[in-house]
Structures are given as structure tokens and as C-alpha cells.
Amino acid sequence: MDGALSLGLPAAVVGGAVIALLLGLFGGGGSVLATPLLLYVVGIDDPHVAIGTGAAAVAVNAGANLAVQARGGQVKWPCAISFAGAGLAGSLAGAALAQRVDGQALLGGFALAMLAVGLAMLRPVR
Template sequence: MIIQDLSHLSAPTIILLLATGIIIGFLLALTGGGGSVVCVPLLLYMVKIEDTHLVIGTSAMAVAVSALFALFSHAINGNVRWKIGLEISAVAITGALLGAELGKMVSAKYLLLPFSLLMLIIAVLMAGKSRRHADTFSAGHCCFHPVIAWIAVFTVGVIAGFLGIGGGFLVVPLLVWCFRFSMVEAVATSLMVVFAMGVSTSASYATAGKFSVIITAWLIAGGIIGGWLGSQLANRLSNNQKVINGLFSAMLAMMAFYMLYKNL
């Protein structure tokens, strides 16, 4: 059954779902990524939804819609590169569909282990980013052949579909290094790619009955609020971005170690 019967959610569960959505939307709008990678552990261990595949299929759609609202906020400022973003999204969708099919064939336990390790990698990368200026993370360092760039887009799609993540934290540097986007353009346009991959992944899981409309609705409601807050803050925190990255990396590391503890 595609639509899971979860209409009996308690008030505390609904509050936790809203809080999760706010966190996702806020991080997506503020950094172009990160919100998606915390969604799965929050739903598993804070909201306490036990079905990992259901969590992945549902969170993918919630992250996608949150990214869409954040995309609109950034589009108002003219930072989205629509044409190339659509081309990148098309390739990423192909990878995400393949990744989702592979993910559905893997036991939940074996999905969470690579997910935890990926969180640790992201935490390290974010911590490193917090120690340097954004200027060093610039398009001027781009030296990749176009074939390699498009293979990288497809690979990011596969990873996003397999683990049920938005992949913004991977898309942003890819757009900067391989497609010569400015950081602002990369953050804004990555939201389009995150939306495309999230919808594709969720649709694939829905065909296997691993999707909940009710949970998604509450996460989206929170995501709208968080996305608006994050987009309002995005243009005002350039001087404090290092602190934000450092705190975010510490949070990811703690969640990753907890997931490893629970699954080893």
C-alpha cells in the first residue's frame, strides 16, 4: 500500500515531526545541504519511526518539497541558474532512480552503516570548511573535464537515491568545482537538483509501499517555516558562517556515532 495508515499520530509525535521539518528546511535554505542528511536519523531516533525504508522514502519527499520552497526564496534574488540546473537535475534523476532501486534491495541495517559513515565524512568536510574562507572554495579552482563532471552528477544521484538523502552537500561543491558556479549560485541552484532527486527517490520507494503522506505533510509544514527562516538568514551570516559550519559538523558527528553505536 503506497499511502501508509499513520493518521493516528499522537500530538507529541506531530510536534516532533514539525520540529524535524523546521530543522531540515532551515539547513537546506542556509547551506544548500545538510538538512536532508539529518532527516533520516531524526525520524528514526527522535520521532521513533521503526521502518528504515519507510523513513527513507518519506524523508526524500519531505526534503524535496522543503528544497522547492527554499528554491523559490533564492529565485527571488536571481541566484538560480535555471538552464544548466535543469540539465544537471535530469542526469541526477537517472542516478537517483538507480540508487533507490538498489537501496530497496539492501537490508535496513546495511543501509544505516554507510549512512553513518557518510555523515562522519560530511562532518569532517564541514569542519574543514569552517576553518577557511569561502574564497578558497571558488570556481577558479575548476579543472575537471566535462565528461568527469557529468559522471560525478550521475554518481551523486546514485548516492542520494541509495541512501535517501537530498545530496545538497555534494551538489554544492560539484557545481562550484565542475560547473564554475559562484558559491551563492551553487547553493541556490543545488536546491533544484535536491528537489529533483528527492522526488525521484520518494516515487521509487512509494511503488514499494514505503511512503507516508501524513508524515510527509507534517515535515513539509515544518520545512516551509524552516526554509523561510533559513533563506532570511542566508544573506546575513557571511561573517558567522564558520561558526555555523563548525556547530553543524559537531552535530553530524554526534549523530553519526550514535547511529554506528545502534547498528554495530
């Protein structure tokens, strides 16, 4: 195991718990928080590996969150299935494209996308 990663394992455990809590609480934030945490705190040095690792962890946490929300009757299944299907297609295309893009360019695009999302969230909900 890589030395930086072994030093970052406690951070990965704490960070994973906090990210999962926020994902369950707000319904989002998983990969938005996981990728930077894995890169800058845990010590993974390859953005592609951080993205894949974060996606795996977030998928498990999202599945658990879905189970709880579904048991509580909080899922509109027709909408969820449509959204998930389109999301799956976008996810596969994005993952294939990401493999062809330099890691630093991915991080720059990620930062711009998060800035755009953050600014959009400051607007009142209609």
C-alpha cells in the first residue's frame, strides 16, 4: 500500500462517514466531496483513481440511502427510473471520456462545474 494512502486511511474513514451523512441528509454531495477528499486529504495522487474510488463508495452509500428513502415512501419511481436511465447513459459516456482526458484538465473542469452548481444553488427555488 502506498505510504501516503496508508497515512490517509483514517481520513478516508472519517471523510467517508461525513460524506455519506451529507449524501443521506441532502441527497447529494457524494462525489463532489469525495473526489477532493481522496486527492487532497487521503493522498490518492491520480485524479482518475480518485474519481473511480469515489464513485464506488458513493454508489454503495447512494444504494443504502435509496433503501431508506424507498421504505419511507419518498421515491417517485417513474421519475426516478427515467432519471436513472438517462443518468446511466451520461455516466457511461462521461467515464469513457474521462479516461481520455488528462487528470489536471479533469480537475479544472470539475472545479468549474462545481462553481457553476454552487452559483446556481444560491438562486431561490421556483
